Amino acid sequence: MKTTANESSASSPRVPEPTLRRLPWYLSxxxxxxxxxxxxxxxxxxxxxxGVDPSLVAKDLSYVSVDGRTRVGYRVADMVAVLNxxxxxxxLHRACLxxxxxxxxxxxxxxxxxxxxxxxVAGFDVDTERVNTNINGIPVYHNSQAADICAxxxxxxxxxxxxxxxxxxxxxxxxxxxxxxxxNFTPWRISAPEGVVVQNTSMYAHLAxxxxxxxxxx
Amino acid sequence: MKTTANESSASSPRVPEPTLRRLPWYLSxxxxxxxxxxxxxxxxxxxxxxGVDPSLVAKDLSYVSVDGRTRVGYRVADMVAVLNxxxxxxxLHRACLxxxxxxxxxxxxxxxxxxxxxxxVAGFDVDTERVNTNINGIPVYHNSQAADICAxxxxxxxxxxxxxxxxxxxxxxxxxxxxxxxxNFTPWRISAPEGVVVQNTSMYAHLAxxxxxxxxxx
Numbered sequence: 001m002k003t004t005a006n007e008s009s010a011s012s013p014r015v016p017e018p019t020l021r022r023l024p025w026y027l028s029x030x031x032x033x034x035x036x037x038x039x040x041x042x043x044x045x046x047x048x049x050x051g052v053d054p055s056l057v058a059k060d061l062s063y064v065s066v067d068g069r070t071r072v073g074y075r076v077a078d079m080v081a082v083l084n085x086x087x088x089x090x091x092l093h094r095a096c097l098x099x100x101x102x103x104x105x106x107x108x109x110x111x112x113x114x115x116x117x118x119x120x121v122a123g124f125d126v127d128t129e130r131v132n133t134n135i136n137g138i139p140v141y142h143n144s145q146a147a148d149i150c151a152x153x154x155x156x157x158x159x160x161x162x163x164x165x166x167x168x169x170x171x172x173x174x175x176x177x178x179x180x181x182x183x184n185f186t187p188w189r190i191s192a193p194e195g196v197v198v199q200n201t202s203m204y205a206h207l208a209x210x211x212x213x214x215x216x217x218x
Numbered sequence: 219m220k221t222t223a224n225e226s227s228a229s230s231p232r233v234p235e236p237t238l239r240r241l242p243w244y245l246s247x248x249x250x251x252x253x254x255x256x257x258x259x260x261x262x263x264x265x266x267x268x269g270v271d272p273s274l275v276a277k278d279l280s281y282v283s284v285d286g287r288t289r290v291g292y293r294v295a296d297m298v299a300v301l302n303x304x305x306x307x308x309x310l311h312r313a314c315l316x317x318x319x320x321x322x323x324x325x326x327x328x329x330x331x332x333x334x335x336x337x338x339v340a341g342f343d344v345d346t347e348r349v350n351t352n353i354n355g356i357p358v359y360h361n362s363q364a365a366d367i368c369a370x371x372x373x374x375x376x377x378x379x380x381x382x383x384x385x386x387x388x389x390x391x392x393x394x395x396x397x398x399x400x401x402n403f404t405p406w407r408i409s410a411p412e413g414v415v416v417q418n419t420s421m422y423a424h425l426a427x428x429x430x431x432x433x434x435x436x
Binding site: 015017018020021022024027028031032034041050051052079087088089091101102103105106107109110111112113116117125133156157164165181183184186187189191195197199201202203204205206207208209210211212213214215216217218 | 232233234235238239241243244245246247249252268269270304306307309311315319320321323324325327328329330331335339348364374375382383398399401405406407413414415417419420421422423424425426427428429430431432434435436
């Protein structure tokens, strides 16, 4: 019998998004401790360093299989390894980027993403001046080649950085090419069928929040 | 008598963050309508296009001074102008970027931010190989020059893209240099005094959420 999405989520509880957003804070802190040769840490100390309530730290860490011992605390080296693995940063996920404009080209130039489990293997664009170039060693192809290349390169993730007018149609092309997740950098609201993950990272929405909060400053 | 932060927030209601994050979706949609020569639009049509409940669209738009008329709907051209202005995209905010590594250099290369009200006027780093260069026409200085240059250039925003070990200390330097808001791209939890806005955009946290959701796919 095939396991359905519901069954698999029943067996491993869905981790709340706020927890997933806080775990990288804890990881950053224990990485520094580890580099400094520190061997164990309590959840209280993590809580203090990160500015999160201790009970919340303990709850967040309960989703992760990291052993804590009363009085001794968590082993730092274990925690670095377990958190990195849990967050998916140790497993390389293959991605393609669609839209090699200003933001898209910038993302291709960020070699740091690979340390967090994201390997961008190709870029796609429709502009003939961009097609058949490469940026930071990553080849740029025409959109029409996406299905072939995504299949050949076993790409799981599509990064969307196209102009808003093409955002939905390019997302549809990605899905047709067998992509499992869309990392959406456009300010366009993408609609996708169930079974495709959409992660929005709209820098412009974040700018809007920041600008608005600045207006309330005395 | 000096107006305090509390008084100013009492006179203009604080816009909820989810609203501020959805408004750019509506703006994107009406921008396309405007480019296509469409003159008016109903909140129902926006809701349908963006995939948000119509009552939520109406509520979100109630924070923005945009005139809607029964049956006629909103005037598209007005809405583009009013939303752009409300979100702060029409006013240039001067920013400096700290940490010209892989991500930082990529952000300097993204010329698109200026269309959303963010003008990066300088970069700062401590690496002598990066200092006194320029990226995309933006000069890179040594961190020690930050206070002088931020004052001279009337910089309001500091973009933080340094390694986690220096994240808090560089944030402290920014604040000492008179910066009003920190756009934090590091996975480090920054602490800042009241009166300084901190906007987190951790791409790594977003990757973690996306990777985790992908694991639950059938």
